[in-house]
Amino acid sequence: MKVILYMAISVDGFIAKSNDDTSWISKEEWNSYSQVARNAGALVVGHRTYDILTTQPEFIELKDVKIVVVSNQKDLALKAPNHFLASSPKEALRMFEGAPEVIVAGGGILNASFMSENLVDEMYVDVEPIVFGQGISLCKGGNFEKRLTLLGTKQITDNEIQLHYKVLK
């Protein structure tokens, strides 16, 4: 199973403003994100990201995607029958046994957990044309170092570029 971290980031590496604002992420980027999720059929997110995602209209299109929410909150209200709860990154991956690809899609703390537990094989970061100084980091507060190999780049729109990396283990 290939585990892929997929995120939109500002040029300065933030996935959201400090108040969780992601309104600066373009519609094209949300489309790219939901396309990747649909293709994989398997998505892992943290609790706050789950709450944010469920406010996005594109989220409705993910009805065939198995979504696992990683949270310690055992009574978390799940919003659809294809949504499941796990208490850790490793438990989440076990719930996808047999899937060829799983997309890890934030937030920053969940990303950091996956990276520091050495669970991520590839990363896609879609760089949005904005810089804002402070916010929620890609791998918030993570205490690790991972070297990467650049596998490719892709222009998403005139101003948005996707960087694709292999994580060296």
Add this chain to the structure above:
Amino acid sequence: MKVILYMAISVDGFIAKSNDDTSWISKEEWNSYSQVARNAGALVVGHRTYDILTTQPEFIELKDVKIVVVSNQKDLALKAPNHFLASSPKEALRMFEGAPEVIVAGGGILNASFMSENLVDEMYVDVEPIVFGQGISLCKGGNFEKRLTLLGTKQITDNEIQLHYKVLK
């Protein structure tokens, strides 16, 4: 005068680790950086970046580059006759009057000051193939929002890509 922010960053947007470590920046990247500085002939840096830069062997090659250090420390020891002291970004730029280009080259707090004072025209970020979760942000603690236009990308080495942006004012 065109003011250009030029920095190497990790994929997650850090210009240094929390302990100022920049050993993860490649030699090719330092070469690219000093080439840009030589071409412009005009460099602005903060105090800590000045201390870090002066430990780099490539720094010796910058003997024809006018370097202005922005610091409130009035007795800061400058290390060469082509180095000058300014107390603010605007004062630094006044010291370069008539120069066609000035390179703003960190650290994060200085970058944030230049960005929040709306002084930056273009940005080059050279993305190093590494992610480490926490460190000194590109525009550390900045409280601003700047939209950008992607002007181009350039492969520096197999694993390093340069993103070039215009800052919308």
